[in-house]
Amino acid sequence: MLPRILLPRWFKWLGVLLYVGTFIYVAVTLPPMDDLTSGVGLLVQCLCMAGLLFITCAREKVEDEWIARLRLTSLQWAVVVLIVVRMSVKTYAWARQDPSVDVGYQTNFMLLVYALVFHSQLYGWRLYAWWKGREGADE
């Protein structure tokens, strides 16, 4: 991902706020997400997706070649996971002959996987260092 299309750093926190906010709103009020006549469902889905987009496209404190590589590998993993999950769920729905199985994992799922993989790689070593009693955190 080219640094020039990245958003300012504070967009990450705006994205977290939007994503968690819409998640809580959906859990509490259960709005009609797939009702095309209701604007609420559309608004919730758009805010949720915008939140994930802001989290994934926000600039890190230092954008360098290691971060660029992490972004690329995270995107690759997200695409692979999305394809595998969709194929698995569609095969499961076909095998069960069950049209009620949700096969609609799309953009938001991919962005979520991307964000999880990217941030686990970026901050995972800090957790590891903490787990090992700060050994190797800053030798």
Added chain:
Amino acid sequence: MKNQLKVERARHNLTQQDLADAVEVSRQTIHAIETGKFVPSTVLALKLARRFAIRVEELFALEEGD
């Protein structure tokens, strides 16, 4: 590819953050290079070598299989 980054950093009494600031990368990048998870670009390798005032070949060396 193996490297002497940690050794040189210790020799110059620098923390990962000091070195990261000097070559304008993140601390995670220095950690990734030291642990062998990441092979830096030519530009970054040259910057690191220049910071320690040594040649790139003294800092980075090919391994069997590279």
